[in-house]
Amino acid sequence: MNFNQAASLYKLGVLPSEKMVDVAISALESGSDEEAIVMLAIETDKTLGTLNSLFEECLRVLNLDVLSNKETLEYAAQHYASLANSGAISEVEFGFKVGSFHDEYKLEGMLWDAFQNAMWYEEAPYEYGYPKDLESNRAFQAECLQKIRIIIERYAA
Incomplete structure (x- = not known):
């Protein structure tokens, strides 16, 4: 860090x-x-x-006491992405970690997508309209993980 x-x-x-x-x-x-x-x-x-x-x-x-909200979210995402890349947290945890700041900072773009995909990953077997059979659920969850992984790679770069 x-x-x-x-x-x-x-x-x-x-x-x-x-x-x-x-x-x-x-x-x-x-x-x-x-x-x-x-x-x-x-x-x-x-x-x-x-x-x-x-x-x-x-x-x-260091002139870091005046970070904008966007900078704050970007730097936090970089930190959590490095944790995800090291295996310290999962892709889904990354999504929920950045998502935990949504109420105050109103996520958008890739960070919002990471949060959404983490929620969809968790909710896939339960919500109406999501795949109902086990094989479809696994494919849907794998797709969610892949989308989060792409976001992690962007922030870890």
Whole structure:
């Protein structure tokens, strides 16, 4: 995870506190010498009150405290796509992770398609109008997974 992705997850309210320090350490290992990042990386008090303020200072220094909603969703999708590519989450989980932000951020385009396909994958055996026999359901679900996989590949690139 990079600072762009961490900033987006922070804005979305889903960044675990331990990842704040991890992303700072990674930035230092990549050559950053920003004082705010150093301070976050070496902080021993792991309480959210301390880490949040240090992380927010890093975001200000890196000009990531002003991400647009579109940038926020794009960076979050990149993070979840990398998790899907590594096998840490499934295609369907990717769709539901990005879909969880729809109420506040109104997904559209490929992210909306990923969410829709994840829902269709899960609902295929139950909803009226979907394939009813087992073989058709499996084919329908495979098609949903393939569509999500294409979206994951786009965001992981």
